[in-house]
Amino acid sequence: MKNLLNKLSEANRALNTVNNTAYNVRRTKSNVDHINSSNQRKQQEKAAQRSLEWKCACGKKCTTKFCDGCGAAKPACPNCGAAPTGSKFCGECGTPMGE
């Protein structure tokens, strides 16, 4: 009888361990989900920033309308005013972009 009780408590212990492990796995997964979504947000913010970024003639990369290195205005398409995409022509109207 004592033997049986011992076995029973052993089984209970094992069950507890399994439960704890499952709990930990769930917790870890939700942590990972949380990290993933915040990483995604950061990447989106970075991408948005990159699209706003322009390189000034002074060599400084800026995200504002005016260069914070020399105060020059952000270059824009002379025809439609669109921000340059980095190519030689305006991405909106095809006007050749100046220097």
Ligand SMILES: [Zn+2]
């Ligand atoms: Zn500048």
Ligand SMILES: [Zn+2]
């Ligand atoms: Zn244009």
